[in-house]
Amino acid sequence: MLKKIIINIKKYMKYSFKAAFVFLLIFVIFRVSFIYSAEPSPPQYPAGISDLTALTGVYEGDVILTWTAPGDDGSKADPPVSGYSIRYYEGQITRTGYNDYEKVKIYNSIWTDFVAGGSVETRVLTGLSEYCGRKLYFALKGYDEVPNYGIWNSSSDVGGLEINLYNSCIVKLIPPSPVNNLTVSAGYKNAILSWTSPGDDGNSGNIINGAIEIRCSPTNPITSETDWNSVSSGYPYRAVVSSSMIAGSLQRYTLTGLAIGSTYYFAIKIKDENESGWSNIDITIPKPVSSPINAPPVAFGLSSPANSIISATEKPSFSWENSTDPDNSGIYSYGLQISEYSNFSSFVQAPIGIAYSSYTLIEAIPDDKTYYWRAKAIDVDGGVTYSNESRILYVNTSNASPVNFSLTSPKNETVLKKPTFVWSASQDPDPPWTVKYTIYYSTYSDFASYQTITNLSTTTYTFISNLTENTTYYWKVAASDEYIVPSSIFSTEIYSFYVRPVLPAAPAGIKMTNNSITWDSVLLDEDGVSITDFSKYKIYRSSDIKILGTSGTFAEDTTQNSTLAISGYWTAIRAVDVYGNESANSMSINPDETKQIMISNTRDLIIEIPTEAQISLTGKIISISKSGNIYDIKPLNISNMNEIYNFEFSSPVKITFETNGDCVYWFNGIEYVALGGRIGNSITVQTKKLGRFYTGSIGSYKLKLVSSFPTKIFTPNGDGINDEINLTFSGITEESINAQIFDMSGKKVSDMTQRDFSWFLWDGKDSDGKVVLPGIYIYQVKNGKYTANGTVVVAR
Incomplete structure (x- = not known):
């Protein structure tokens, strides 16, 4: 039974297979017949393209192609082709080479919406960045829906016919912008270049996998492509380094291997990722230039001997600190210099090539001399640095005492x-x-x-x-x-x-009450120190003010602070110490007069102070001193005997000088100015100011200063500029001439030098040849009976 079933199944499968095969065969036959029934016979191909034109695009890596479009069937307008086959190569593309895929590249497009045959078709090819800046050839075929392809003929395929003559172009390239701020700083056998990076396209976009090229010339600036190409080959004249850079970022590069002391001119170009994408030469103005330097050895100090040491040997030893080379090239050697001159204009000895920082003289240097010494460090490139100081060394192998001298004063x-x-x-x-x-x-x-x-x-x-x-x-x-x-x-x-004891201060605060004259107790000496040797007061009276204070006008002694006021008599008081030394006169007072009178102890100067001016002397006394023809009249504070500066009376006082001079001059701080002339046997002036007065001769104006060089102020400091003052006078006669310089106290400082008949100079030194202190000095030139006086200023 089972066997029968199996036999029946086999029979069924056999008949079913045959039926399926017959059906498939019928379908194929009919399908093929249908297909071929739609295509013309013979087939119609799109026409060949004969005017393909290639143009450089707008954007980097772009190419623009334009041509007359073929039809789907030959040159018919409709329908349009279904598409295009595109080829490109760096050489001409022939008919037979169109499909040589080992060389020719295919451009894959997704184009649509093609124009009808006979119309101009324009398309943009993108993505050709690999070929930026390079020339490409293009070939093009149209195809229909089958697809049937048209033919391609290059100009070389048709022997002289003008077909597709312009099918090539340079692919669009946008290189980096040229650098505009290249700077160079010198280093040790190198130059450090800095600049701001441009972009990939001009100044836009970061540069990836780009490069820089630096060129330097030791002969001339690099401003053109000719200069650029003329630069010697090899490093360091040409250096190309791969680099990626962020647009706008600061870039640095150190160019090594340069020669010290040579001058180099630099230029730079920047490249993007494209092989041909180099920028132009930098446009930096002015063009950067640099001279590599050798940094000299580091400053160092001296060790021994110490400054101004006396050496008892003629072969002393010297040592100094080690120096280092900041360029890390090393110290080659040291040198020692010994000179008799502080500027080292010549050398007694100057050993070189010293390996260490110490040296002992092999040859002796002369005894009893002053020497200056210093060391120097020399690096391997010849750079030199001297020690940061020089020192004095005295060589004295046997000593002698100073020579005899004498005392001068006080004697x-x-x-x-x-x-x-x-x-x-x-x-x-x-x-x-x-x-x-x-x-x-x-x-x-x-x-x-x-x-x-x-x-x-x-x-x-x-x-x-x-x-x-x-x-x-x-x-x-x-x-x-x-x-x-x-x-x-x-x-x-x-x-x-x-x-000798210092004189007591003059009594102050003189007042008259009823029939009594009172005054303040004298507590100080003239130098402002507390008096320790006070004894008493002496009272002087006289009806003649001009003889007041002489021995014949002495009236009495007292230890009190008062005395009688006697009508018709002037009274003055003096303080006396235990040694019998008397002070200057106090202010003189007379009960019959409202004015007070100050008379000098030498009685050649009288100051009359009216009532309205007397209040100005509260707490003060007047000091009178004389040197030659100069009077110093100063107000002093009775509490410390210090001078009161810029003092003025509230109203004018009268000052009378009993002098042989013809005129009184007052010193205003710069020069003496005339105040008044002689009347009878004296000269009287009225003034609110005290100070320094000079009595001289009106006749001095017949001897006149004509010129002063420099004007008034000179600087005797030895620098060769205004070291002396030159005075020229008119009115010089054949009579004897005496030209002298005095200080403001009237003390003689020096004689002036007479250069010719009317020309005198002073070098700012005293009679011992020492430069005087800065200040105001008086010149006095006497010629016969005439005298010329004036002031000069010594400055520093």
Whole structure:
């Protein structure tokens, strides 16, 4: 049974297969017949394209193709083709090479909406960035729905026919913009270039997998492609570096291997990812230029010997700090320079090639001389740095004492409590030729006990504290050299001097009440120090003001602060110390007069103070001093005896000078101005101001200053500019001429030098040849009976 079923199934399958095969065969036959019944016979192909034109696109990697469209069937307008087959290659594409896929590339498009045959078709090919800046050839075939393809003929296929002559173009390339701000800074055998990166396309977009090329020329600027191409080959003249850059970012590159001291001109180009995507030469103005430098060795100091040391050997040793090379090329050697001149214009010895930072002289240098020394470091490129100082060295192998000298003043004379000592200069016969002085002073002639003032470098000294009044002192000076063990010598004499007491201050605050004259107690000496030796007051009376204060006008002594006022008599009071020294006159008062009168102790100057001006003297006294023809009239504060500056009376006072001069001049701080002339035996002026007055001769105007060079102010500092003042006078006669300089106290400073008949100069030095202190000085030129006076200013 089972066997029968199987046999029946096999029979069924056999008949079913045959039926299916017959049906399929009938279907294929009829289908093929249907297909071929739709296509013309023979087949119609799209026409070949003969005017394909390739144009460079607008955007990078683009190409524009334009052509006359073929029809679906030959050149018929309708229907349009179903599509186009596109080929491109860097060489011409021939008919036979159209399908040479080993060379020719296929451009896959998704174009639609094709124009009818005979119309112009324009399409843009994109994505050709790989070929930016390069020339591509294009080939094109239309195809229909079968598809049947048209033919392609290049100009080379048809032998001279104008077919597809313009089927090639350069693929659109937008290179980076040229750099416009290239800068270069010099380094050690290198140059550091900086610039702002452009973009991938002009100034837009970042540059990925691009490059920079730097070229430098040691001969001329690189401003053109000709210059660019003329640059020597090889590094460092040409350097190409791969780089990715963010547009607008700051870029740097260090170009090494340059020669120190040479001048290089630089230019740069930037490339994007395209092989031909190079920018133009940078447009930096001015073109960057640089000269690589060698940084000299680092500054260093000297170690030994210390400055101004005395060497007892003629072959001293020297040492200094190590220097380093900031370029890390190393210190090649050191040098030592020894000179007799501080500017090292020549050398006594100058050893070089010293390997270490120390050196001992092999050859001796001469004894008893002053030397200047320094070291220098030299790097491997010849850069030199000198030590940051030079030092003095004295060579003195055997010492001699300073030479003899003598004292000048005070010499057995009377002085004030702060005397000035003066002595002649000693000299040191050995280096460093420096002498220091020590003053010894004592109240004992044998100096059993003494005090000293040490380390003086000048030959004068003024005490800054008071010595004991009414005491005799003895003094001498020792001169010492500055050798390793100093040697000293004393002055050839010992002098003495007597310190006289300082006068008491003049009584102040003079008043008259009823029949009594009163005054304030004198509490100070003239120097403003509290009086410790006050004794009494002396009263002077006279009906003649001009003789008041003479011995014949003495009236009485008193320890009180008052005395009688006697009609018809002027009264003046003086304070007296225990040594009998009398102060200057107080203000004189007369009960019959409203004015007060101040008369100098020498009675050659009288100041009349009217009632309305007397209030200005509250708490003050007037000090009168005279030197030659110069009077100093100063208001002093009675509380400390200090001068009161810029003082003025509330109303004018009358000042009378008993003098042989013809005119009174007042010093206004710059020069003397005439105030008044002689009337009878005296000169009287009225003024609200006190100060410095000079009495001279009107006849001096017959001797007149014509010119001054420089004008008034000169600077005797040795710089060769206005070191002296030159004065020229008119009115010079054949009579004797005396030209002198005085300070403002009237003390003679120096004689002027006469250059010719009317030309005199002063070099700003005193009679000892030392430059004077800055300030105002008086010149006085006397020629016969005539005198010319004026002022000059010494500045620094």
